[in-house]
Amino acid sequence: MRYVLRRLAQTILVVVLVTLLTSAALRFMPNATEVLVAAKTGPGATKEQAEAVIKDLGLDKPFYVQYFSWMKDFVTGEWGNTFQTNQTIASEVKRALPISVFLMIYGQLLALSAAVPVAVWSAYRQNSRFDRMSATTAFGMLSLPNYIVAPVLMLLFSVQRRWVPYPSIYSGLWDDPVAHLKAFVLPSITIALPLFAGYMRLLRADMIGTLQSEFITTARAKGVSTRNILFRHALRPSLFSLVTATAVNVGALMGGVVIVEQFFLLNGMGRLTVESIFRREFPTVQYCVAILALIYVSINLFVDMIYAWIDPRVRAGRALG
Amino acid sequence: MSDIEIVEDDVSLIVPIIDEAGSPKVRVRRRGRVTKWLAIGWLTFIVVSAIGANSLPYINHSCDQFESKLDCSTALNGSLKKIELPPTWAFFADPPKEPVGGGATHVGIMGTDRNGYDIFARAMLGARPSLTIAGLAITFGLAIATILGMIAGYFRGWVDVLIENITNVLLAFPALLLVIFCVTFFTDNTQSAASARPLWPIILALVIVSIPPLTRLVRANTISYAQRDFVVAARSLGAKGSRIMFKEILPNIVPALVSFALTGLALLIVAEGALAFLGLSVEAPTPTWGKMISAGTERLRNDVWWISLMPALTMFLTVLSINLLGDVLSQRFNTREAIA
Numbered sequence A: 001m002r003y004v005l006r007r008l009a010q011t012i013l014v015v016v017l018v019t020l021l022t023s024a025a026l027r028f029m030p031n032a033t034e035v036l037v038a039a040k041t042g043p044g045a046t047k048e049q050a051e052a053v054i055k056d057l058g059l060d061k062p063f064y065v066q067y068f069s070w071m072k073d074f075v076t077g078e079w080g081n082t083f084q085t086n087q088t089i090a091s092e093v094k095r096a097l098p099i100s101v102f103l104m105i106y107g108q109l110l111a112l113s114a115a116v117p118v119a120v121w122s123a124y125r126q127n128s129r130f131d132r133m134s135a136t137t138a139f140g141m142l143s144l145p146n147y148i149v150a151p152v153l154m155l156l157f158s159v160q161r162r163w164v165p166y167p168s169i170y171s172g173l174w175d176d177p178v179a180h181l182k183a184f185v186l187p188s189i190t191i192a193l194p195l196f197a198g199y200m201r202l203l204r205a206d207m208i209g210t211l212q213s214e215f216i217t218t219a220r221a222k223g224v225s226t227r228n229i230l231f232r233h234a235l236r237p238s239l240f241s242l243v244t245a246t247a248v249n250v251g252a253l254m255g256g257v258v259i260v261e262q263f264f265l266l267n268g269m270g271r272l273t274v275e276s277i278f279r280r281e282f283p284t285v286q287y288c289v290a291i292l293a294l295i296y297v298s299i300n301l302f303v304d305m306i307y308a309w310i311d312p313r314v315r316a317g318r319a320l321g
Numbered sequence B: 001m002s003d004i005e006i007v008e009d010d011v012s013l014i015v016p017i018i019d020e021a022g023s024p025k026v027r028v029r030r031r032g033r034v035t036k037w038l039a040i041g042w043l044t045f046i047v048v049s050a051i052g053a054n055s056l057p058y059i060n061h062s063c064d065q066f067e068s069k070l071d072c073s074t075a076l077n078g079s080l081k082k083i084e085l086p087p088t089w090a091f092f093a094d095p096p097k098e099p100v101g102g103g104a105t106h107v108g109i110m111g112t113d114r115n116g117y118d119i120f121a122r123a124m125l126g127a128r129p130s131l132t133i134a135g136l137a138i139t140f141g142l143a144i145a146t147i148l149g150m151i152a153g154y155f156r157g158w159v160d161v162l163i164e165n166i167t168n169v170l171l172a173f174p175a176l177l178l179v180i181f182c183v184t185f186f187t188d189n190t191q192s193a194a195s196a197r198p199l200w201p202i203i204l205a206l207v208i209v210s211i212p213p214l215t216r217l218v219r220a221n222t223i224s225y226a227q228r229d230f231v232v233a234a235r236s237l238g239a240k241g242s243r244i245m246f247k248e249i250l251p252n253i254v255p256a257l258v259s260f261a262l263t264g265l266a267l268l269i270v271a272e273g274a275l276a277f278l279g280l281s282v283e284a285p286t287p288t289w290g291k292m293i294s295a296g297t298e299r300l301r302n303d304v305w306w307i308s309l310m311p312a313l314t315m316f317l318t319v320l321s322i323n324l325l326g327d328v329l330s331q332r333f334n335t336r337e338a339i340a
Helices: A002-028 A032-041 A047-057 A063-076 A089-124 A129-142 A146-160 A177-211 A214-222 A226-234 A240-256 A258-263 A269-279 A282-310 A312-320 B010-014 B023-051 B069-082 B119-155 B157-172 B175-190 B200-226 B229-236 B241-277 B289-297 B306-339
Strands: none
Touching: A002 A032, A002 A063, A002 A282, A002 B157, A032 A047, A032 A282, A063 A282, A089 A129, A089 A177, A089 A226, A089 A240, A089 A258, A089 A269, A089 A282, A129 A177, A129 B306, A146 A177, A146 A258, A146 B241, A146 B289, A146 B306, A177 A226, A177 A240, A177 A258, A214 A226, A240 A269, A240 A282, A240 B157, A240 B175, A258 A269, A258 B175, A258 B241, A269 A282, A269 B175, A282 B157, B023 B119, B023 B306, B119 B157, B119 B200, B119 B241, B119 B289, B119 B306, B157 B200, B175 B200, B175 B241, B200 B241, B229 B241, B241 B289, B241 B306, B289 B306
């Protein structure tokens, strides 16, 4: 319990630090005020307009006041409007977030469901033909950036065969499941390829280590079937790196697949944030980063909690200190 | 790519090598050697052509080579006939338009782009920014990460918590966003000539994003050795923390570090390409792989694939070769360790 509380405090600290860092960076950027005013009013603003903007955004106040009032707004949900579309930032985020979540989930599911069986079998039959082939494939995939995969997939499945529309048109999962999946299939595959390769290699390596432990020999000596040894005895203690990587990627994929979102014209969180950076809409950037950071750290916290479930040794270690 | 065989990967060095002796290994080594030399060959080729890109025997790869704009446009007009021609080997591809005034319908080993530039020559020119930026960034990033990661992984306690929190803060920003953010932060407001965008903000941004994941990896590696018998033995003999870290643990994680360095280099080349893809890397006259790929995607819908996919192939082979070498190197270290 003390461990949980400590991790919780750590998590909150990280969020505070991230938002503080973002605010500070945006505030103390060279010419921050002028850039912001120009972004809000367009070029050639009059002095009165500029002063109004400065007052409106609270740029005349000291930094810590600005930060605390921002924090208050963030917590209470009064995020204000975007500069360009003049919609609330909250509604923009609400529109973008599901797209990112879907993309992340589909990508992860595809990658994990392929990686786990392949890795387990590769580790079990180390240096077999299957192992070498999967290693080679994974190797190739790791060297393929998503901005190469995406155009190739688009060329093959949207241009040469018109199976899925390009650009992807987002529709809700329950509104039109077919269109929904069509919109997400190519982006998800693009995201899943390198994930699959990474996961496969991580799990395979850990699995090979585990399979040489004494408890596996014991299990084998007891006559446990291969499948049970692999999936019951060996998989769990081998999951450490895989779980960490998966968790790290949840956060990374939420905002980090800008290129895929951009290429398939899906308006996810990554695209929203980047476009806001490009348009110098710093308030929007701040909220986006805060949300992404919040998601990232909560998932990390969650994963730390399940470590104990995965590996009893961790629980014992924590109990000791 | 089917002939590339990777048998061991970097992490398998945790496993003792003893059980891998025997005849299969000999076969494996020979195959590994062939791919290794292919990789080295390709990288040498890229580096040499990147250095000598301006004197490649192809026309109009860049206006850099011309004294004046007029020369450039004259030369361009001369090559206008050669717009968007597929590579010579691509017999199955047709140019979108018949070349003006007849002539060959297929040109060069990578074809030509919308301006009639030779794509191969531009791809070689584009290797320069990519390799320079990624190479510098990974050097700095790994040096810092190794120190941080070993301290965190060996001493644990409050240092570990501190370093973990710092990496957590940095990791909580999605990497690409952080890079974009850094690049905008450091370049945006200078407002100097667009062509003079300095390299260092990009490098700095890439160093910043590479530190947290590398630190984590080094830390994890250190931890996996910190409780081993030989470390415990050294400690019980009264060895100091720094001695254990540098004499006992560091030699064991060096193979991992080398493979991280090469993987990191590959990743950073990709990241630099991503920046270029978003228009944030070096400015206009210099081509980069990312920019070439992204510029070509507009024409994909008309089935004009070579403009985008040929630079993509160049980049893929480069990244693949670096990754391969990382693998081979870690095997080499592994073997030596086993002999000693």
